[in-house]
Amino acid sequence: MKRRNVFKILISILFLILIGWGIIVYQIIDIKSKADFYGSVYEREALSFTLTDQNGSKVSLSDFKDKVVLLFFGYTHCPDVCPMTLSIMNNVVEELGDQADQVQVLFITIDPQRDTVAKLKSYIPYYNESFIGLTGTPEEIDKVADDYNIFYSKEEVESVSGYLMGHNSSVLLITPDGEIFLRYTQNRMDPVSIAGDIKRIL
């Protein structure tokens, strides 16, 4: 009888060790699979927001609950980095083929003073009809940029262009379950690789 108990305890210990091993192995595999993404793993909660789109309608992040959202901040007077990013986003969507309708590209202006609803209307759909441009009051934009850790500032440069904006130009990938999972900085903007990440998530 006593021997049987010892045997039971030993089996239990062995079982626990196996579970422990399982967890460790699982975590290693999990980390490895995360490292396989092209974008850098960010993993932060995507806080909700409501802003106005290029048609004057209110749009919230929760409107895209079953989609992967590609979110980035910019301004229409930006001549180099923003058009480049928008065209890359267009390439990503093209690359996704029939999965394209499961992705939503959102562009939030950090220059609401000049980027009105009408301005966004003439600007955003040019790159892709499905893209949504968002504006709001300076306070609303401030809040969203802050929530998403996006720095921006007006730069008075010695240029005749009036003012330019310095801004975080990264693209954030938000999963259908509301997590900012990946981040793409300007040196990681290959459309095929970004589309590859999205295909893995979908």
Next chain:
Amino acid sequence: MGKTIIALILFFVLAQFSFAQDNIVISDAWVREVPPGTSMSAGYMTIENKAKNDDKLIGISSDVAESAELHISKVDENGVATMEMIKILDLPSGEAIELKPGGMHIMLIGLKESLVGKDSVRLNLNFEKSGEVKVEAPVKSSRSPTGGHNH
């Protein structure tokens, strides 16, 4: 014999002059097509100084924009993109400088007309030693990252 030598010297001297026109070589020039109503765009190209002397790009103009400036986009380690103006661009002898998206670019400020449907844009580059160089830069669609796929 003496005449031959003079002729040869003359030939090389003249050859020098004819090559002098090719001091500044511009290649792969293009301007980004932007949505109608947009006031800004950017132009890109490679500028090579094939002269024996150093040169400087001191001014740019274009008839489609109120003004044109040389800028450089910079992205810091936090992902923050800013632009800086380059007033004078040094072009050392024998070097080529590439203007490309996300880097150095000719910023076209205050577009006077829409670039959509335009084949090309004239850019006038003013060099300290080589003088004015006119570039006919094709307009390429903004819907692709490097400006290709313009159907």
